[in-house]
Amino acid sequence: MAPAKPRPAGRASVAKVQSLPDKTFIIDNGAYTMKAGYAPNHLAPDDQADELSACSDISNAIVKTRGNRTFVGSQLNTHVTDWNEMSFRRPVEKGYIVNWEAQKEIWEHSFFDEKTVRSKDLRIHDPEETTLLLTEAPNALPMLQKNADEIIMEEWGFGGYLRCVGPPLNAWNDVQSLFGDPIVQEADPIATPRECLLVVDSGYSHTIVTPVYKGQPLQRAIRRLDLGGKHLTNYLKEIVSIRQYNMVDETYIMNEVKEAVCFVSTNFAGDMGQTWKGNRKRGLPDLSEGVMVDYVLPDPNAGKKGFMRPHDPLFNAKKRKGGLSGASAEALSEDALVLGNERFAVPEILFTPSDIGMKQAGIPDIIMQCLSVLPTGLHPAFLANVLVVGGNSLLPGFVERLETELRQLASAECAVRVRCPQDPIRSTWSGASRFATNKAEMRKVAITRQEYQEHGSSWAARKFAGAL
C-alpha cells in the first residue's frame, strides 16, 4: 500500500517544507466548547498559566432564548441574561462535526468576522498565511473527515492544515511534573511527547480511552463509552423533574446545577445511606448534612445567579413564619432544589452504566478492556500514566474514584497513577500548542494549500490517516 508511489510523495513533502505558514491556529473543536487560539512560536517557559493565556474557550452552539432571540458562540457569555428555557443547536454531534452550516457560522462569528471576534488574538486575519490545526475525536467517520477537509481548504483556504486526533496531543504536555517524575533538563528545549500515556477524555458527548505511544494513538485499543457530560445533565434534569420541579426545558440551568453540586462518590453505599429520608423519621442522627444541599435557582428578573448552600431542613417552616412576620421578600421569592443522592448518583453512571440499564462497562473496566488488546509489556507503563482530561474530570472525586477502582482491577505488580491536569478542558489545546512549536514534527504531518489543490481531498484524508 505505502510504497506505491514513493518518489512523488517524497518530493511533494520536500516542496511543502518551505511553504507551511509560520503562524499556527489551533482549534480543539469540542461539542460543548471550542478551545481556540494561536500557538506560541517557541516553547514557553514552565508556566502553564502563561501558556494557556492564548487559549479561549467559546461555546460551540447557536442558542435561542425564550424571547426568541438567537445568539452565536461567545455571545452566550456576554449578551444573554435570561437562561431560562434556552435551547441549543450544536454543530458537533457525538463528538464529530456534522452540521457545517452551523459550524461555519460559529467559526466565522468567532474567528473571522472582525466585528464579532472577541479579541484580536482570536482573529484569523489571513487564512492563507495561517496553518490550521484542528482536532477530531478518534474513530471518526471518513465521510465526515472528508467534509471537514474540503470545507476548510476550499471555503477558507488555509495555507497549511492538519487534522489530527485530539487525545494523543496531551502527551506533548509537561506530564512529567504532573506525575512527579524526575524532569530531565535538556539544554535545548524542544517539545517531545511522553512515551506512554493513557488518556481518558471524558467530554460532553462521550468518554474515550486512548493509549498514546510517543504521541501517537494505538488505534486498536481505543475504546469509547457513549456517556458524557450531556447525559449527566439530562439525567439530572430528568430526576429533578420527577422528584421536584419540572426542569425539562432548563438544560442550561441544570448544567450549572450539575457543575455546582455533583461529585463522584468514593463510598456509594455509604453516601446513599446518609441521604436516606428515613433517617430523620426514625430519630436517627441526621447524617445527611454533609451530602444534602440546596441549590437556589437563578432569578432572571432580579438578575441573580444560582448558587449552592448547605441544606436547611427547616427552611420551608422558616419561610412560612417569615411570610407571616413580613421578613425579607428576597428569601420568600427564591426557589431551591434540594439535592441529596442525585449529587452522586448522576455521575455514578460513568462508572456503572448498568445503573441506567446500559450494557457498556464503566470507565475503569474500559481501561482494562483497552489494555487487554495490547501487549502485556505495555500494561505497567500505561497504568502508571493515566491522564484524565475533559470537563467531567472536574467533578470532585473523579480522579480518586478512578484510581481506586483501577487499583482493584489491575494486577498487583503494576503501579496505578491517575492524574488530572490543572486545566483538563484546555489540556488538549495546550498539548497541541506545544506540538506546534516543534516545527519539524508539524511539517511531517501537515499539508499545505498547494498540496491540497494538487492532490485533492482523498489524498489529504490518506495523509492524515498516516498512510502516506
Next chain:
Amino acid sequence: MYRVELLPTGSTTHLTPGWTYVPDRGFDPAKAAITPAIGRKRGIRDPGRADLSSRQNNAIVRHLAELDRENHHDLQIPIPTKGKDAARGSRGKVTSNVRRILQSQKTFRNYLDDEEAALAQQASTTVPGTSSAQQSATASTSTPSHRASLSKITKPGTTTTTSSFSSLQTLHRTRNSSAILLPRLDSNNPRRRRHVHGHHHHHHLPQNPNELIKTPHDNDPLLKSYLPPAPSDRIMQMLLAEPPLTYNASRAGAPMSRRSPRYFCCMCGYWGKIRCKNCHLRTCGLDCYKVHEDSRCGAFF
C-alpha cells in the same frame, strides 16, 4: 442468519386454517388468545416470564435516546441572518463541494448508516484475507459475544483477593492469546504452554473452537508478541501503523467483571427494594410505593 419474513401480498389475508403468522410483541392480554405459546394465567400472574426483557430493553433504549438529546423538544434554530457583509473570511467563490456540505442536513445517524452500508458492501465484495493488518485489527476487537464468553470464564472464584488476582492474570493471558490471534503452541516457550494447559484444565472448555486453530497468521511477527518485558520497536511500529477501527468497533463492550445490577427507587433514588407488581418499577419502601401507586404507576402492561 435465517429470517422468516412474510411479504405483504396485497388483498389476500391469511386465512389459512390451522395456523397464522403473528408478530411476537410479548404478552398482550388483548391478543393472548392468539398467542397460545404463553399460558393466559401465567402471563397475568407472572408477566416477567413472557417477554419483559425486550420491553425493558425498549424502555432502556428510549431512555438512553432521551439522555442523548440536546433539547427536550425538537426544534429548528435557523442560522441568524445578518447583513450580507463581504468582510467575512470566505471569499466570494463557493466550490461545489462546499455548497454540498453546507446544504447537507444529514445527521450523525445518517452518516453512520451510510458508513455501515458501505462497509457491509465492501465486506461482501472483497475477498477476505487481503490485508493482514486489517484482519488482525478486526479480529482483535472481536465480537461482544466473544468478550462475554471470556468474562464468563473468569467469573467463578473471583471472591477472594488472591484468587481474583490470579484470575485477573489468566484473564490477561486468555484475552491476550485470543486477542493476538491464537498463536500456535511454541515448544520453546514453556510459560505459554503451561498457561494454555492450565487454561484447559481449570475451565473445562475443551470444546472452545477458538483454541489452537492453525491460521496463516501464526507466523506473523505481530502475533508472537507475548512478552512480559516491553515489546520491541518493530511491534510498536506495527501497532502504530494499524488503521483506526470503525466507529462501532471502538465502542466499549460489556463489563468484564460482572457485578449484580443495582436498582434504585424510582421516586427518591434510594435502593429499590420492592418492585411494583404492575409496572415493575422499583421503590424503596411503602412510602414511595404509595405515592407511586397513586400517581405514577403506568399499569397498562
